[in-house]
Each structure stands twice: as C-alpha cells, then as structure tokens.
Amino acid sequence: MRSVAIKMLVGDRARYLGILMGLTFASLLITQQSAIFTGLMARTYGFITDTGLPDIWVMDPKVMFIDDIKPLQDTMLHRVRGVEGVEWAMPLYKGLLKAKLSNGSFQTCNVIGLDDTTLVGGPPEIVKGSLSDLRQADAVIVDEVGATGKLARPATEPGGEPTPIGIGDTLELNDHRAIVVGICRGTRTFQSQPVIYTTYSRALRFAPGERKLMSFVLVKAKPGADQDALCARIAGATGLAAYTTQQFKDLTYDYFMKYTGIPVNFGIAVLLGFIVGTAIAGQTFFNFTMDNIKYFAALKAMGARDGQLLRMIVLQALIVGAVGWGIGIGAASLFGFLLKHTELSFLLTWKLMGVSGLAILVICGISALLSLRTVLRAEPAIVFKG
Amino acid sequence: MIATAAPVAVSCAGVTKTYGAGQSRVTALRGIDLEVREGELLMLVGPSGCGKTTLISVIAGILDHDDGECLVFGENLRALPQARRTAFRGERIGFVFQQFNLIPTLTIAENVAVPLLIQGRTWRSSIAQAREFLDRVGIGDRWAALPSKLSGGQQQRVAIARSLVHGPRLIVCDEPTSSLDHETGHKVMELMKEVAAGHDRALVVVTHDARIFEFADRIARMDDGKITGLTDRRNKEPER
Numbered sequence: 168m169r170s171v172a173i174k175m176l177v178g179d180r181a182r183y184l185g186i187l188m189g190l191t192f193a194s195l196l197i198t199q200q201s202a203i204f205t206g207l208m209a210r211t212y213g214f215i216t217d218t219g220l221p222d223i224w225v226m227d228p229k230v231m232f233i234d235d236i237k238p239l240q241d242t243m244l245h246r247v248r249g250v251e252g253v254e255w256a257m258p259l260y261k262g263l264l265k266a267k268l269s270n271g272s273f274q275t276c277n278v279i280g281l282d283d284t285t286l287v288g289g290p291p292e293i294v295k296g297s298l299s300d301l302r303q304a305d306a307v308i309v310d311e312v313g314a315t316g317k318l319a320r321p322a323t324e325p326g327g328e329p330t331p332i333g334i335g336d337t338l339e340l341n342d343h344r345a346i347v348v349g350i351c352r353g354t355r356t357f358q359s360q361p362v363i364y365t366t367y368s369r370a371l372r373f374a375p376g377e378r379k380l381m382s383f384v385l386v387k388a389k390p391g392a393d394q395d396a397l398c399a400r401i402a403g404a405t406g407l408a409a410y411t412t413q414q415f416k417d418l419t420y421d422y423f424m425k426y427t428g429i430p431v432n433f434g435i436a437v438l439l440g441f442i443v444g445t446a447i448a449g450q451t452f453f454n455f456t457m458d459n460i461k462y463f464a465a466l467k468a469m470g471a472r473d474g475q476l477l478r479m480i481v482l483q484a485l486i487v488g489a490v491g492w493g494i495g496i497g498a499a500s501l502f503g504f505l506l507k508h509t510e511l512s513f514l515l516t517w518k519l520m521g522v523s524g525l526a527i528l529v530i531c532g533i534s535a536l537l538s539l540r541t542v543l544r545a546e547p548a549i550v551f552k553g
Numbered sequence: 554m555i556a557t558a559a560p561v562a563v564s565c566a567g568v569t570k571t572y573g574a575g576q577s578r579v580t581a582l583r584g585i586d587l588e589v590r591e592g593e594l595l596m597l598v599g600p601s602g603c604g605k606t607t608l609i610s611v612i613a614g615i616l617d618h619d620d621g622e623c624l625v626f627g628e629n630l631r632a633l634p635q636a637r638r639t640a641f642r643g644e645r646i647g648f649v650f651q652q653f654n655l656i657p658t659l660t661i662a663e664n665v666a667v668p669l670l671i672q673g674r675t676w677r678s679s680i681a682q683a684r685e686f687l688d689r690v691g692i693g694d695r696w697a698a699l700p701s702k703l704s705g706g707q708q709q710r711v712a713i714a715r716s717l718v719h720g721p722r723l724i725v726c727d728e729p730t731s732s733l734d735h736e737t738g739h740k741v742m743e744l745m746k747e748v749a750a751g752h753d754r755a756l757v758v759v760t761h762d763a764r765i766f767e768f769a770d771r772i773a774r775m776d777d778g779k780i781t782g783l784t785d786r787r788n789k790e791p792e793r
C-alpha cells in the first residue's frame with residue numbers, strides 16, 4: 168500500500184506541486200528569517216568573536232554586554248596576572264571617542280586600545296598595512312566600513328563620490344593627531360560607528376583624562392587549565408567578573424534577546440511563515456485528501472484497515488514535508504549565498520535546519536491529522552453515491 | 554431446482570434502515586426479507602429512492618441497519634467488531650461501482666491489484682495476479698495504461714477484474730451499466746455472467762436498466778423500502 172500512497176500523491180502533478188510549493192514557501196520563510204535573525208544576533212557579540220586570542224574576559228561585575236563598558240582600575244591587571252593558571256593577561260581599552268574629520272565635522276568612533284607590546288586583541292583581518300605598524304608614533308588602524316563610509320572625505324563637487332581615507336591620512340581624536348597606518352576588516356557589530364584600533368597607552372592619551380580607563384583584562388589560560396575553575400579563581404581574587412569567551416558571548420546575546428525588541432520582531436516573521444505555510448500546505452494537502460476521498464472510501468469498502476489508511480496519509484505527508492523542507496533550505500541557502508557580500512546578516516546553522524525541519528514536520532502533522540480525520544470518518548457507504 | 558438447493562449466501566429478515574432524525578428523517582428500508590443463494594445473480598430493481606443502494610450497502614457490510622437481521626455467509630456483520638468486519642469485506646466481498654472508482658494515478662493493473670495489496674500481498678505477486686484477471690476480462694494488453702486512457706466500458710471491465718481478483722464469494726454492483734451505452738452495458742453484463750458468476754459465488758446487481766434484466770437469475774422488485782415482488786427467470790414463473 169506504500170506504493171499506492173506514493174503514486175496517488177505524486178501522480179497528480181498539479182496538486183503535488185501545489186502542496187510542495189506551500190511547504191517550500193513555509194520552509195524558505197522560516198529558515199531564511201531565522202537565519203537572518205541568527206546572523207543579526209551573532210553581530211551582537213561580533214567583537215568577542217573577532218578578538219580570538221584570549222580564553223577569558225575579566226570585567227566589572229555589572230557589565231551586561233560587550234558594549235556596556237564599566238572601567239577598571241589599572242592595578243587589576245596585576246592582580247589578574249597573579250592568579251594561578253593565567254598564562255598571560257593583557258589590558259584592553261574600548262570606548263567611544265570623538266574624531267574630528269578633515270572637513271571639520273565630528274564623528275564618534277569606537278576606539279580599541281591593545282596592549283602596547285603584544286597587540287593582543289587586534290582585528291581578525293588586516294586589509295592594508297600590518298598590525299605591527301601600530302607601533303609607529305600616533306598610529307591607528309581603521310576598519311574598512313568606517314574608512315569608506317563615515318570617515319571618508321566628502322565629495323568635492325556635489326553628486327560626487329566621497330573619497331575613502333587610507334594609509335597616511337590623519338585624523339584628530341580628542342585634539343590628538345592620529346595617522347592611519349592600516350585598514351582592517353571585522354565582523355559587523357551593532358555599533359554603527361567606525362572602529363579604530365590603536366595601542367593601549369595611545370588610547371589612554373586619546374581618551375579624556377579619567378582615573379580608571381581599562382575596559383577589560385584579556386586572559387589566556389595555561390594549556391590544559393580548567394577554564395571555568397580559572398574564571399572562579401580570578402573572580403575570587405579580584406572581585407571582578409570573569410567569563411570564558413563563550414560565556415561572554417552568551418551574556419551579550421541574552422542581553423539583546425531580553426532587552427531589545429529584535430527577537431520579537433523576527434519571531435513574528437518566523438511565526439508568520441509558520442502560519443502561512445501551515446495554511447497553504449495544510450489547505451492543499453487537505454484538498455488533495457478531499458479530492459481523493461471517494462478513493463479512500465473505496466479502499467475502506469474493499470477492506471483497508473484504519474491503520475493502513477493512516478500509514479498511507481502519514482507517508483504522503485512525510486514525503487511532501489521532506490521534499491518541501493529540502494527545497495526550502497536550498498532556496499534559503501542560495502539566498503544567503505547570493506547576498507553574502509552585502510550588509511545582510513545571514514547565518515544558517517545545522518540547528519536552524521533542524522528547527523525548520525521540525526516546524527515543517529509539525530505543519531505536515533497538522534495537515535495529515537486533518538486529512539486523516541476526514542478519511543477515517545468517511546462512511547465507506549459513500550462509494551455507492553454518484 | 555438446483556438453485557433452491559444451493560447454500561444461502563445472504564439472508565435478510567425484517568431489515569429496516571432510517572437515515573437522519575426529526576424533520577429530515579427518511580426511512581429507506583421498511584422490513585426487507587430476502588435470500589440470495591450461492592451461484593445466482595440477483596438483480597435489485599425499482600424506482601429511484603426506493604432503497605436499493607441502501608440495501609446492498611447493508612448486505613456488503615458498509616452500512617449498519619437498524620432492526621432485523623442480515624447474515625452474509627452466516628456472519629452477522631453488524632455484530633462483528635469494526636476490524637473483523639473490515640477484514641471480512643476484504644476477503645469475501647467484491648465491489649463494482651457505477652462510477653468505476655478506479656484510482657486515476659494508478660495503472661489499471663495496479664488498480665486491480667489493490668484488494669490484494671490491502672491483504673498484504675507483495676507488489677509483484679499482486680500485479681502478476683491482477684494481469685491474469687485483466688486477461689480474463691479481455692484487456693490484458695492494456696495493463697500499463699492509466700484508467701483515463703480507457704473507454705467507459707473498458708474501465709468497467711477493469712472494475713470487474715478488481716472485484717474478482719481476490720476471489721470473493723459475494724459481489725455487489727450498484728448500477729454497473731448506467732454510465733455505459735446500451736451495447737457496452739450488454740457486453741459488460743455478458744462478461745459478468747461469464748467471468749464473475751460461479752456455483753459458489755453470489756452476485757447482487759442493482760439496476761434501473763430493463764435491457765439487462767435478461768442476465769438475471771432472479772429479479773427482486775423494490776418500492777418504498779420494501780421488496781414488492783420476486784421473479785425467477787430460470788423457470789420464468791413468479792415466486793409469489
């Protein structure tokens with residue numbers, strides 16, 4: 168009876184494609200929207216991802232996410248270095264400073280100060296120049312998006328293209344001269360400001376005088392050390408919060424999930440995909456069953472058991488579900504691939520595929536259930552009705 | 554006569570059936586007494602709405618009657634649990650419908666194989682047996698065609714093959730010739746008489762079509778939910 172079920176389903180091309188289309192659409196919408204959502208949420212901790220070297224981030228216990236800077240005293244660096252199991256610990260400055268552009272206007276920039284000697288915490292990819300050039304006097308490295316965008320020199324004539332700043336150009340950060348020695352590329356974050364990398368001591372010079380300026384202590388654990396235990400030891404010794412990279416990402420992620428409307432908005436889009444998909448697929452699948460009801464009734468009259476009919480319908484639902492899901496995932500991947508080099512965030516994980524698969528399964532389950540109800544209730548006696 | 558000596562296939566006594574309730578209450582059967590013997594072809598005739606379809610639905614075990622008793626090969630189908638009754642139909646009863654009810658996306662061989670597949674037979678052996686029966690009804694060469702590629706008469710031949718393929722002992726047909734032209738209908742009935750009828754098999758055929766009465770062994774006339782007369786065509790004498 169399996170073959171009979173499959174032939175009944177696939178044999179009716181138009182109807183089959185109709186059901187598939189509904190499920191493909193649902194799968195595409197759910198997958199694509201949640202991939203964009205995941206991509207967007209990954210941006211919240213993009214800076215942590217980009218700062219790949221350290222295992223542990225040490226910060227003020229009140230810090231709730233990566234851009235929530237609560238400065239630490241410089242002496243904390245030494246306290247952290249004194250904790251057993253710490254391979255190395257480096258300071259990191261992260262703060263918003265005003266840059267004066269050549270045309271006299273101001274632009275707030277996200278300035279990152281790296282340890283002077285090791286330059287730990289640098290950008291993941293240098294497009295022009297090199298990280299070590301930061302050791303030159305007044306040197307800064309600017310991110311590509313900022314260099315071509317907000318920091319670019321405006322067009323000289325109306326309607327012209329702005330000129331990106333490049334190596335050798337100068338900026339003014341809080342009245343201090345800064346020379347661009349490199350261009351870097353990082354993950355886009357939620358911060359729309361240009362990112363400027365420099366050394367820790369220079370960053371302190373740029374920053375307005377305050378007693379405390381260190382934002383984070385970046386820690387590398389000794390090889391083989393238990394990182395959770397190390398975090399606990401650091402926290403105990405300093406009274407600060409210490410998180411592994413993953414924990415800090417989660418903290419940031421959770422913050423955005425909890426305190427911003429982003430998840431709700433995407434949740435609605437995903438839900439919409441789910442509902443529309445259920446409606447279309449459920450409807451077409453149900454119609455398919457209804458169109459075949461007299462054949463199902465004939466099967467019943469000819470001795471088909473309820474269990475056999477159930478297996479037929481479930482098989483049909485599983486087939487359209489699997490195919491629709493597959494095409495939908497494919498289409499969503501293609502979408503992500505084609506828009507790879509745009510500002511769109513798109514992160515399609517295995518987990519997401521599982522989730523959309525589950526959603527499609529639920530849709531098919533609902534459709535199959537509706538159909539099954541009708542089929543099982545159908546009086547076999549209707550076979551004799553014209 | 555041999556016919557009266559033959560074992561009873563179906564026996565109905567005082568069978569009643571009412572559809573709906575209250576205002577829309579329709580009494581379709583008002584006490585049916587009827588016997589069908591093995592080896593005979595019984596025709597049920599009567600005006601539209603007199604309850605013919607209702608009666609064969611009860612006999613075939615796809616509809617429950619209200620009162621009275623209906624035994625098919627000695628089994629009281631109404632008293633059987635659902636699953637047993639379904640299994641009984643699958644083994645013992647063959648169906649021929651007015652609209653053929655062939656599944657349009659299956660080839661005719663696959664359609665004929667359905668009763669065997671329902672019983673759990675393998676695909677290969679079911680198809681092989683189906684083709685044998687298609688040979689018997691004279692369209693063996695078309696076994697791979699879809700029903701839509703066949704004429705109405707050919708489709709009804711397929712339906713007859715399907716009703717026989719699993720060796721049932723009772724075959725019920727509701728208006729098997731009414732969607733066919735006269736000549737085709739005649740041929741279908743000839744085939745039915747030739748292939749379906751046998752000494753241990755009973756056929757009950759509902760029809761309006763007076764032109765096929767000649768194929769009947771006995772004719773039961775119905776009106777308003779009752780049997781009003783029985784004619785035995787084998788000795789051309791009214792039974793009562």
Ligand SMILES: Nc1ncnc2c1ncn2[C@@H]1O[C@H](COP(=O)(O)OP(=O)(O)OP(=O)(O)O)[C@@H](O)[C@H]1O
Nearest residue numbers: 572573579580581600601602603604605606607608
């Ligand atoms: N499912 C049903 N619900 C309510 N009334 C029904 C139902 N099926 C049949 N009836 C009624 O029962 C009566 C007998 O119907 P039945 O279909 O058995 O007649 P029939 O002799 O087969 O008629 P026809 O020659 O038109 O096929 C009719 O009055 C019909 O309207």
Ligand SMILES: [Mg+2]
Nearest residue numbers: 605606607727
């Ligand atoms: Mg009828």
